[in-house]
Amino acid sequence: MAKKVNQEELEQIQENISVEPLEEVMGDRYATYAKYVIQDRAIPDVRDGMKPVQRRIIFSMYKSGNTFNKPTKKCAHTVGAVMGTYHPHGDSSIYEALARMSQDWKVRYPLVDFQGNNGSIDGDSPAAYRYTESRLSELSNELVRDIEKNTVDMQLNFDDTELEPTVLPARFPNLLVNGTEGIAVALATEIPPHNLKEVIEAIIYRIGHKTATTQDLRQFVLGPDFPGGGFIYQSGGLDAIYETGRGRIEVASKAEFVTNKDNQQIIITELPYKAVKINTVYEIDKIRHSKAIDGIIEVRDESDYKGIRIVVDVKKEAKIDLIWNYLLNKTSLQTSYSANMVAIVNGRPRTLSLLEFVDAYIAHQVDIVTRKSRFDLNKFENRLHIVDGLILASLNINEVVEIIRKSKDKADSKVNLMNRYDFSNEQAEAIVTMPLYKLSHTDEEILLKEKKQLEDDIAELKEILADPNKLNRVLVKDLKAIADKYGDERRTQIIEKGETKPIDKRELIAREDVMIAVTHDGYIKRSSIKSYKSSESLPGVKDSDALLHIGMANTIDYLVCFTNKGNYIVVPVHKLTENRWKDEGTHINDFTTLGQGEKLIKAFVIKELRNDLYFAVLSKLGQIKRFPVSDIDVSKKSRPQRAMRILNSDLVVGVELLSGNSNLLVITNNGFASYYNENELSVVSAKAGGVKAMGNMLGGQATALLAFEESERGKVALFTDKGHVRVFDAYKLPLTNRLGRANIVCQSFKNDVHKVVSAVKIGRADLLRVNLHLNNLSSMIYEMDDFRITEAQNAKKNISTPAKTLILRALPFEELITIDKNTISHPIVLKEPRIKKPVEEGQIAEEKVKPEGEEKEQIEQMSIFDDLD
Template sequence: MSRKKQPEAAKIVENIEPGTLDELMGDRFDIYAKDVIQDRAIPDARDGLKPVQRRIVYVMWKTGNTIEKQTKKCAHTVGEVMGKYHPHGDSSIYSALVRLSQPWIMRVPLVDFQGNNGSIDGDPPAAYRYTEARLSAISNELIRDINKNGVDMGLTFDDTEFEPNVLPAHFPNLLVNGASGIAVGLATEIPPHNLKEVIDAVIYRINRPSCPIESLMRFVQGPDFPTGGIIYKTQGLYDIYLNGRGTVTMCSRTHYEVSPDGLDQIIVTEIPYGVFKSAIIASIDKIRRDKEIDGIDEVRDETDKTGLRIAIDIKKGFKKEAILAYLLSKTKLRTTYSANMIAIVNGRPQTLNLLSYCDTYIAHQKDVYTRRINFDLAKNKARLSIVEGLIKAASIIEEVIKVIRLSKDKADSKANLESRFGFLPDQSEAIVMMPLYKLSHTDIEVLMAERDALKEDIAEAESILSSEEKLSSIIASDLREIAKTYSDKRRTEVKPEEEMNSAAIDKSDLVAKDDVMVALTRDGYLKRSSIASYKGSGGHTGAYPGMKNGDTLLLAKQCISTDHLLMFTDKGQFIDLPVHMIKQTKWLDEGIHINFTATLDPKEKIVSAFVVATFRSDLYIVLATKLGSIKRVRLDNFASLRLGKPARAMKLLSGDEVVDATLTSGDSTLCLFSKGGLACAYSEKEVAPFGTSAGGIKSASFHGEEVVDVESLNPGESCKFALITDMGATRILSSSNINLGKRLSRSTVIFKSFKSQVNSLIGVIKLQKEATAPFTVKCTLSSGDYLDIEFPDLYLTPMDKIAKSELKLPKGVTVSRANTLDGILIDSSTQSFDKAEEAEESAPAEEPAKEGEGEPNMVTNDDSGFDEKYEQISIFSDFNFDD
């Protein structure tokens, strides 16, 4: 069978134009700058929307995603906008959609959102596959009349669809919701305003076309920010409306209260526009932590569903007025807003003052209303022609029927009706398409009534089109109705400039470095206690601090109030919390939950913690996870800029969690232990250091067993480990019994158990050289109770001894965790063996683990790495322990 002849490829004709690089770059950059200014970053003065916002609103309207109907998935809207109208990324479209719904950004939100749309703290929204949205009620006024030829339509980027060049915008959206955008060589920053105030100014300008700008400023008092607050009548405020550029001072709304503890409080209920609440709290916290003033006891975010609330507790003996004045001058409780009212007018960017904006908007409305009236007029005239034709046909119905019967087809019928009776083409079309029974006497009366109504509507429309005054009156009337329906009270108060609080306060002396005790539990309860309280409660004799029933003590350590508590959670986060930020309580009190400072998931647990005096670059933290990942991070990477706030320490795979963390010296030996009784040891240099955002690499060949603990030994160090299982079995293990090899070398079996009583390792305690026997370990049971497990001596347990407990635990109750009545203090005296010249040699071949990718050496259930030479054979191996 012969091959089909392929068509010849078209010949490409080269068209090379020589030129210099500066000329080429200049021309291309001009094109790029024009595109960014006109079609991306700067809003149109007529509808106040950027192209992406306009396309979102148009698509939601076109797909019926309006306030009258149920919300639709945001993924649907994003896909529709991106596929047909907006040739850019989905993230930019979704970000614009979310912004249109955020009530702390938009004075009148244009989108009604369902789901997480971010927060005033700057938190990101949920992914668009989870959220839903629809147009808000007032968006109907933006889009109304678009289907009546109210605006020009243009082709989309691929010439397959039509989109509006501008929306009808029956309310002055540019000033009401404001705008922000950075283009090439210019930027716009338009503050939001009160809907009723702007509409009143527009109506006043409609009725008095020659009024001065000062008369409009009687209506527009100033920006009306959605976050409320206070602004002041400075010259900068007037400059915004006179020149289109100016700066206004914004201040938080505050009042004073007294706390249940009798402390004075500064309560913040409204903050400046565009400022993150978390940033304000962080800045106040920093002042308190750094002791810039010695009068702030605590600052809390008490925001809930009822509204924003920041509580600042004032220590007794300090004046709350002076502290507030200091905070206003040093934090973003008071800041400035620089307005630059640039928008696109007639295709070009233009700086607008209040007067020029009103004129631009009014001209747009007149054009929209004129086009709408002309559309309705043409429609009514067309309908009137048809109605009159039907009425005429009814008067000669018999003759009409006869003509239609004698005609060959529809076209012949129309031609005969037009030639014999003088019907117009649209009339003849309506006659041949209408069932004859509708031309009864009753229907004729209805048609005659419709004809009279159409004539009135046509006369009214022609009257409006011929009268500028009537057209303006209709626009003003509609604006009043919109203001009545959608406006609300002003949120931002305008005060005289004289009321600005400019008082200052001298800084207080720094807080003295106090010796304190800190304690931290797995459930996240922490406390700072005085040494006197610690000793008075018997802490120095081994008494445990107060804890919730079922909780586990992770750390109890003496330190200095200026030290930091570095905590790691099972979700791969870390928290750098200065000790003096921890609320001081008695040693036997439970303490306060870490969520008073850092927001953690309700099920998130603390797994390890260290007291850090100095975040050194020559020490490391090694993190181990349950599914067998390991990661090494330089200690100074955990010196957080967001003190007291959780941040990522390690990226985890799905279902994985951090189980332990240990401090290493740069040349330490890592010892890892599995749940089923395996252990391995290797140099920490087998694990290259990574930043806090990376994942981990495979830690050991544990045949799919879960990792439960990681310990570290300094060079030349040998120690003993106390092991505890979930059944209460104990043993003493020497570090020399664990095979020292490569990271993925074969593991050592450190215990076996009967099949009838399988033991799982739950705790590993590294014994110091000065450890003496007997000693007890306080353990937390699965029932929530506590049990002291005794180690009578420090003799090594034979490696072939079966793990068996003599404890009589209640049925179904196991040992969960071992408590630690100690902790690690990292300061300048902590030994380091890190050598900078060896840093290059320490990197392994694989990259850290990333979820969803087939990384090398990730945890599997492969048993090929099992080293039989370390398997210990029990003298009971020949017995069946199930019998």
């Protein structure tokens, strides 16, 4: 039952309530909290390089005898002792700090020997502390050496029951050697590890050269020396770190290249500091799986207790050095390390230079050696005083024995001896408690030798305390002994970074000629030339779909597809999954996402993004624009990019490639056409809108866009929705300005209205094959071999379509070939095509032109940007 509070007690409680503004309370309390976190949790002391939890762990293990020369103890015992006696915080933070001091991939010189699972470079956590055991490493003995000689100040623990050191003697420069990291309130620290020998050499140099600068110390401290090795690139960041305490450096993995019979291998043996190995392997494998670059066959983690070994299998023909540079730039095989060398100095956090770190450590060691010398001097002087008494007693052994025999007790013996020989109380105590055999002649000689040694030691200690140079020599001797015993060779090499240049992914792709097929519904297929040759049919297409493009490309090319919603999509050819020629292929949604009702209307293969070539885009409502090919953004492949800004009710109906002086033919569905030079259109950006494509469409809508070179003499076939075809010479149309008078190219009558649905260029072939899309969602192939010119009003009923069906569009089985800026259409050859040999860099392909009357040459399959200069 709850205790009742009477009114008097309630009034007393109410009287003690303090009303203060919340903002003032929060400010005061937060300042206290911040000070505590900075000084007692996250930031190390500049003298011993220890955070409080680390210092308490080391001291507790030392005090309990859990040292390097003793068996290990359960970590649960250590954690419990630290938490119960010195560190009133959670056991997990104590165990984490204990385990970290044993992890040789994080700590350059481990301070704890661990038995059991102490985590891994893969980011695994240590086993529970009930399973693991630990003890101080041999090097840790140097942290606490001479602590019992009053070398450091002691303070009461959190419950005032035990004493703990405010700082450790730290006979080696732990802060610079092992580094640290920590996040406090409003500040953080990140101090890199260094080589023990280098740091000690710098300290010794500074002791002997009082005017030394940071740059002078840099001849010894070359840079950080990370536990995992690797490379540091020489840069101004190193100078900044040691001059100002802040700087940034690049750290890279170490690897070797091996060439085998069937492949090449990149064998990675060292990783950057703090890199998680399993994540690095995943990053490399993700690049391989995503086909971001070509050439990586497999990545394996073959690491074991001997060390790191990550093997990347690379294709025999791949450029292994380029692949390695790409991996360095795109994975944690190369990282940036930002140093922020903050430490507690005289109770305050400070950002320190290398010189200031060294000076702070030297000052600490001078204090340690001074206090140790005073302690030893006092001890030796006390012992000498005792030895003098023992020697005097041994010289008068018979009388001393007689005095003791005649005395009543021990106290009386002491008084009698003090009266007879003027012994001090300490001397008399030593005599009466010593066994008589110790006062023999032999022991007298031992005492005389001890006296001589004590006198020498006392003289030396007094000299050390009186002469700073002597003290410095002692300090240097001690540091050299530590360097000789525990020092090792540098692991991290500092190298000059080679000339950096942007990585062209296409250099990392194995070059191969392939066949590409694109459909209206968005299916894309890549097939080998062998599969293409062995097939005697068109590529596999759904009944409701139709082919847009068939042509050859190289794996280093880009496939650019335009949609009816005014967008374009970039697909690297090497990322296309290889299929058989008869297969359906991969839908473009595997690379991006098409909008509702969005369809592909044109596809191009691009070799290079040239600024002297252009795309013309035409919309159904009569808007047209021209933008440079160089505006195509091949870096953004995850979503469609804007090619033309159009209204929601509008659709793009045509896209053409222009040479810079092409003539454009704009055709409407009511049979009108406008013919003008592309320079009638201003060059705008890819995301801009268009301008009017022709002066007056007379109530019609734009339905087709064709481009012609000045010297081109090709014909055009117009297809109507009711299956009529009209052939005419485009070059005979008068060139006008963009808004000039339109020409009638296909005339229909009120009693028989036809709508033009498509316009197709007729090349130098004897046969034109056209894929017709019908309004019943089916398609059919129409073969046209009659190319005689007809009048505008005399379109022929060439195509027999199923009853009550209309043609929606006509697409030719052609590819667009550009040679020396001459754009020519040629039919696709389905059997035994001649494959164009790759053109060497700097070489220009020439087109052979045969005299009239000779047999027509077989047409090569070429990309639209082959051999353009």
